[in-house]
Amino acid sequence: MKWLNEEDIENIAIGAAVLGTGGGGDPYIGKMMALSAIKKYGPVQVITVDELMDEQWVLPASGMGSPSVLVEKIPSFEQLAAPLKAFEKVSGKKTDVVMPIEIGGVNSLIPVAVAAMNRIPILDGDAMGRAFPEAQMVTFHLDGLKPEFVTIADEQGNTVTIEPADGYWSEKLARNVTISMGGSSIVCDYGITGKQAKKSVIPGTLSLARQIGALLKEQRTAAVHPIVQMLDILGGYKLFKGKAMHIERGIQGGFTRGEAHFEGIDENANQSCTLFFQNEHLLAKVDGKPIAMAPDLIAVLDEETGMPITTEGLKYGARAVIVAFPAHEKWRTPIGIETAGPRYFKYPYDYIPLETLVKEHSSK
């Protein structure tokens, strides 16, 4: 993968919906944005973290807000261009490389569109190794960096530049600006040098998303079941097989929040599973006991096609396989757990690694 082709982009869209743990909105909207930008502005080259030069300037670009809103008002090229332009103006730094702030739905492919529009490469890596709901939940924050600027644009022609006191203020102010803008926006934050990127970025996640997407598309022809292969690659676990029953979902504080209840089928007959989400799935319980929790990843796959189902896409009656993967080691540190562990999200649990929870559960 040196230049992204249409198949790469489709595969990234699918794989990112898995790594995005249910968040990030309809991946096909991201695919559409990236492809239309490439068609208009030309192809996008992928650069690995190793290939970055220390003095190059790397800028993340992403969508912010409720994915439920984003899919209702798809960003224009003008809106996609504005935050990078504003960031360059306020920082005085020309962007050499665009990067995804997270791997998840639309946010894996918005930076591809922004890279195409600026005729610069995209970095194969991100600052979460998954998707998280809040702006300060990035490896830069874990490494003690604060976002010097956050630039935000809407589809009305408004642009806002924040110089926040710290990462938490960047989240609070950018979130409220996004709500004022109608619930979704395009954002650039945490510009970094190539040198810093080598230290903080989780490398290879765009390629990983592409690989997983390609795998899952093979569903019907593969000898070994693609979900099994995927779990193998990600060191993950199949948690539950069930049918979606009651789903509570609402837009609250600029997020899509809710719970999804599943009734077990086949090997999980007579069991129940509940997923709790704030844009992304953050906690999974089986029969009332936690089985996976943030920062570890939780994904819902269609039982028949193997395709990931986002929190927006989940409907009553869907037959699904719920899987989980360990988070990148950066998230399993004290600061990682403090930043994005269950207690931060107000769940009354100390973080327990997925592997331990699964072992405890299966030994009962």
Add this chain to the structure above:
Amino acid sequence: MKWLNEEDIENIAIGAAVLGTGGGGDPYIGKMMALSAIKKYGPVQVITVDELMDEQWVLPASGMGSPSVLVEKIPSFEQLAAPLKAFEKVSGKKTDVVMPIEIGGVNSLIPVAVAAMNRIPILDGDAMGRAFPEAQMVTFHLDGLKPEFVTIADEQGNTVTIEPADGYWSEKLARNVTISMGGSSIVCDYGITGKQAKKSVIPGTLSLARQIGALLKEQRTAAVHPIVQMLDILGGYKLFKGKAMHIERGIQGGFTRGEAHFEGIDENANQSCTLFFQNEHLLAKVDGKPIAMAPDLIAVLDEETGMPITTEGLKYGARAVIVAFPAHEKWRTPIGIETAGPRYFKYPYDYIPLETLVKEHSSK
């Protein structure tokens, strides 16, 4: 008045509380901010609109939010300095002269502090000729200008720069940023050239505030009652003499909103008066009928001392004289009434000029 002295500043504080129609917070806090800035940075020179050179750059500075909150967290010098600095950075224009965006309470004297800190003059004029609650209620807006930038700072070290689509978006975004910041902020918006200032600024309003303040302080020694003299200068009317009874006041949407009910005394015995406010008084009714409405000015004066009482300062039992003055002619145009007339504030009345309302009322 060429260089502001302590007495000038006190007089401006008092006069601005009259022209501020009840809004703008405790004028003594503005006085304190201006005096401490002058003490630290040196005196401030006043420049008239006529003295401006066409190519000079004039920047308004003000406080935004609920005055009830502002008085609880008085801005530091650092916070006062930040919006002008951010505005200069984003616009690339050095500020030659600071101006008040409105004449009202703290907002007449915050720009004096900002002028002192930057060792530049303050303009004798403002963009309202009074105080209004919302950012787009300025003569610049009436003249078809939009705020190119709005810069906002809080006491936590956050700075936000907005490039709004128009004046209404500037209000919406800046208001919500201010709410996120805890309910009050310091703002610069609508930077203009000297040439534009000559067209749009309402001239002489700082001097007018000073003159009114000086007059009202003479209360006890004057031959002609100072309130009478003041009404003469402003072409105003005494509407009602009464005792404050029930006062409803709350913080809502970043404003102090409410109603104040008065029971008539002396010549108004057996009558009642109600004032409706959103930071500023916007509507006065006597016996349920409108007697004064925005954009015309409404002020409450202490019956004994003649001193203005702000919407925050108004307490049960206060004996008050309620007065009103015609707004500057710029506000009595169709666009002026559309921008700041009673229907904009959701009162079910077409605008009727103060003079007409008073004549109708007294002929009954």
